Amino acid sequence: MPTIKDVAKYANVSVATVSRVLNKKGYVSKEAEENVLKAIADLNYKPNSVARSLYHKTSKMIGLLIPDISNPFFPELARAVEDVALTYGYTVVICNTDEDIRKEAQYLEALQQKYIDGLILTTNQLSADNYENLGIPLVALDRQFSNRVPTVSSKNYEGARQATEYLIENGSEFIAHIRGPYHVKPADDRYQGFKDVVEEQGIAHIVVDCDFTMASAMEVTEGLFEKYSTIDAVFASSDIIAAGVLKVAKNINKRIPEDLQIIGFDGIPLGEMLTPALTTVAQPIYKMGALSARLLIKQIEKEPLDLINYEVKTTIQYRETTRSDT
């Protein structure tokens, strides 16, 4: 592999001049610059990226922290982040924290030591300080933990309202909401949207807690149906939860959507694979990932941001777990 010395010799300039061209710092005559660029092209010289990292404290790498790689929502996001990042020449390091505070801390330290250029956070196990102290650009995706950090999220509150209104329009009179974890903002907002609609319209309801795993969803749903056999609709805080509800409902022979309507949230491909296919509040997952990547790279490259907080619209995907009319 050619070295910087080879480039200097070929271009007939000093190593310092090549370095100035590479780093776009200091004066270089137009002629010398052209010679250097030609030498780089002719020799197929590749600057050592680790050495460059050390000098520039930059790595052309961005990190993406995700809480649960086995929830298909996050791989979908990751793909979009990657696609956009690669377009701008950045490599994405996907870090799966499993919502484990130690794993997350270990990743943050490793990433910082490698001069990661920026970080997209879809997890917030640590306090806001831990992230901000990294001193690198951040984007909070589907999360919110500080006013100073740009965010990309869905209109979770509005989406939840729509879902709940739709269940009521289709004749449901006793609706359960299976909510996601507390202090996870999307889960809180979806809960609030649900709560506001059922209270405004005076509809019987119950809210139960769950995390975003199918196993918990099934356990919670079993208890729920045992206690309240007349529940006629469930609004689930995620598609994975909804898949658990659907499974339990079918095990106990509820007819869907005749006896029980179910609506999820997220819009992951799984929803279509289920039978009956899941009606859901779909987030524009790809768009969210792509926006976050763009927002992060703009910060890294010190371009101005048009907006700090992006809220994207959700749309109901009408499938088979809801009735189309009453």
Added chain:
Amino acid sequence: MPTIKDVAKYANVSVATVSRVLNKKGYVSKEAEENVLKAIADLNYKPNSVARSLYHKTSKMIGLLIPDISNPFFPELARAVEDVALTYGYTVVICNTDEDIRKEAQYLEALQQKYIDGLILTTNQLSADNYENLGIPLVALDRQFSNRVPTVSSKNYEGARQATEYLIENGSEFIAHIRGPYHVKPADDRYQGFKDVVEEQGIAHIVVDCDFTMASAMEVTEGLFEKYSTIDAVFASSDIIAAGVLKVAKNINKRIPEDLQIIGFDGIPLGEMLTPALTTVAQPIYKMGALSARLLIKQIEKEPLDLINYEVKTTIQYRETTRSDT
């Protein structure tokens, strides 16, 4: 943050001595070494990992190339690789290539420039040379592309035989196999296992081509059932394909498993979420990921390998898409 100079001063030795201790190279007196280690501990000194990468050409990072992050099989593998790698102090860079040869090449270049310590490959779009020319330890996971590269895979051939025999035992007389892409070794081996059993036993069969996506699986299955309405079992080369088959079969009101038995391959959690729950040839996914990470790290740390090729056993998970007896 303390620097190497601070450590030297505190330990009352030269910077060169601290460096020798850090890099475990050259002579250092026992006393000096102890002083340095104490200084590092007292000052909470953290060697700059980028500088160390440059010196050692090592980064304590390993790469994991996966072909399709939205197929749940790969996130499951990734989690296991990560768990083991973190135990040994390595960070895992997950790179999703989308089976795109250019994306894969771009990742390889980026990873090499960062002195990645080793690479686990679950993709083989590029030729074997491209990987071996990287000059770093490799492990082929669920793939095989060169005799010189250690591999971890399932006994795909045997698993496919078992699946096919099970369908026949349960009374199926006209079995379709929906195979995965050519030249992907697991897909080839599963095909061969199927083929050998149906030919040995003289069972009517048909093989159709597919990639590992649900959309293709649905398209292929629709054509298949239209042409051959008497097919009474499908052995699918992956669970995602099986999910597509199940969906189509239910759309055209086939009774499962009475009219049609379906068996998948992989053992991803999706299988359980489906209704009826999918019978499948389960690979020990976590074990495969963990083994690969261990095998890679042993190579990186120049430990001897007990074995070059690990083949792990599959087990049939009996669920609801097959008949338990004829």
